[in-house]
Structure formats: C-alpha cells, structure tokens
Amino acid sequence: MSLNSIFQYFVPKDKKFFPLFEQASNNLIDMAKLLKELVNLADVTKRKDLCRKIEDLEHRGDDISHQIHLELGKNFITPFDREDIHTLASSLDDVADFIHGSSNRIELYKLDQITDPMIEMADLILEATEDVxxxxxxLRNLKNIRNITDSCVRINSIENKADYIFDKAVGELFEFEKDAIALIKYKEVLSAMETATDKCEDVANVLESILVKNA
Structure with missing residues (x-):
C-alpha cells in the first residue's frame, strides 16, 4: 500500500467539501436548464423572469464557492490538494458566471430572434454541466475513476462541438448579417455561450489533475 493510500485511509470522510462541490455542480445543471428554456421561449415577455431565476442561481453558486473557501481556511486536513480545491471551486464558479452572462446578454440586448446556433449551444452547455x-x-471515493475520465472526455468533445458551432455561426453573421449592431449583439451572446463550454473543459482539466495526483 502506497504512502498516499495510507494517508487517504486516515482522512476523515465527513468533510464538507464533497457536499459543497456536489451542490455547486447541481446548481450548474439548474442554470443550464433555465438557459435552455430561455432560448426556446416563444414568449419574449417571459424572458426577464427566467433571467432573474438564472441570476439568483448564480448568486447561490457564489455563496457555495465562498463556503468552500471558508472551509479551506478552517480545515487543516483536506480530501485532496488544497490548491486543487481552490481551483475546482473557482472553475465551477466560472461556468456559472458565463451561463449567467449568456442569459444576461440575451435580455440586455433585447434580441428579437433566437438563432439555431444559440439553441444548439444551450443544449451543449446543459450536456457539459451534466457531465461535470x-x-x-x-470524487467522494475515487473508486470509479473510469466514470470521471469518461465524463471528462465527453466534456472535451462537447467543447470542440461548441467551438465549431461558434466559428460557423460567426462566419455566417459576417457573411449575411447587414446590420452591424445586430451582428455585434449575436456575436457577444454566442461568445458567452461558447466560453461557458470552455469553462466546463477547465473543470474537466482540474478533475483530471486531481486523478493524477491521487491515483
């Protein structure tokens, strides 16, 4: 048995980090579901209500992230590397920020029409948050490492699809959109959505780093 395995055996299993990380990741799914509902909404007058719900969940994510950092300051023994705990919390918070940013831009820019690429992006964001x-x-027991790596691979694949959709959509905007202001609005929304998938990939990278260090 390796020294690391012996150490892990004595680390208390009832720490608060795992439940907090799980709450943060579940919160991302809730936000992504609302974003998907938003881009598929026929009645634009109801957008504001959905945007407010997404904003409330983003604030909840901030509170969870803050609690993780508080626990980091109070606990000497942690389930894995302290720096990785900090980075994972920050990465999850970044995903929430850009999901909120996407919905916020849709509302602020008062987009008349939601495009197919935006709907596709919202679907991919939901898929990515589910795998996150x-x-x-x-992470609780690290016994099913394959499940974690499989999810990370899927997240990377989703991010690649989002890149393709973003590049193609922006290319078409420059080719067909004659209204410069509309072009900027749509590009900004698409950019925020694509970045949300980038941030999910950042989470996957942190998780893979944790696996390597605790294998």
Whole structure:
C-alpha cells in the first residue's frame, strides 16, 4: 500500500467539501436548464423572469464557492490538494458566471430572434454541466475513476462541438448579417455561450489533475 493510500485511509470522510462541490455542480445543471428554456421561449415577455431565476442561481453558486473557501481556511486536513480545491471551486464558479452572462446578454440586448446556433449551444452547455456533475459526484471515493475520465472526455468533445458551432455561426453573421449592431449583439451572446463550454473543459482539466495526483 502506497504512502498516499495510507494517508487517504486516515482522512476523515465527513468533510464538507464533497457536499459543497456536489451542490455547486447541481446548481450548474439548474442554470443550464433555465438557459435552455430561455432560448426556446416563444414568449419574449417571459424572458426577464427566467433571467432573474438564472441570476439568483448564480448568486447561490457564489455563496457555495465562498463556503468552500471558508472551509479551506478552517480545515487543516483536506480530501485532496488544497490548491486543487481552490481551483475546482473557482472553475465551477466560472461556468456559472458565463451561463449567467449568456442569459444576461440575451435580455440586455433585447434580441428579437433566437438563432439555431444559440439553441444548439444551450443544449451543449446543459450536456457539459451534466457531465461535470457526474464527475464531481464521483470524487467522494475515487473508486470509479473510469466514470470521471469518461465524463471528462465527453466534456472535451462537447467543447470542440461548441467551438465549431461558434466559428460557423460567426462566419455566417459576417457573411449575411447587414446590420452591424445586430451582428455585434449575436456575436457577444454566442461568445458567452461558447466560453461557458470552455469553462466546463477547465473543470474537466482540474478533475483530471486531481486523478493524477491521487491515483
């Protein structure tokens, strides 16, 4: 048995970090579901209500992230590297920020029409957050490493798809959109959505780093 395995055996299992990480990842799914509902909403007058709900969840994510950092300051023994705990919390918070940023731009820019690429992006964001949550929930015991790595691979694939959709959509905007202001608005929304998938990939990278250090 390796020294690291012996150490892990004596680390208390009832720490608050795992439940907090799970809450943060579940919160991302809730935000992504609302974003998907937003871009598929036929009645634009109801957008404000959905945007407010997403903003409330983003604030909840901030509170969870703050609690994780508080626990980091109070606990000498942590389930894995302190720097990785900090980075994972920050990465999850970044995803929430850009999901909120996407919905906020849709509302602020008062987009008349939601485009197909935006709907596709919202679907991909939801898929990515679901895999983030699956991987995070497996962190408790690190017994199902394959499940975590599979989720990370899927997140990377989703991010690649989002890149393609973003590049193609922006290319078409420059080719067909004659209104410069509308072009900027749509590009900004698409950029925020694409960045949300980038941030999910950042979470996957942190999770893979944790696996390497605790293998």
């Amino acid at each position: 949550a699956k991987a995070v929930h497996e």
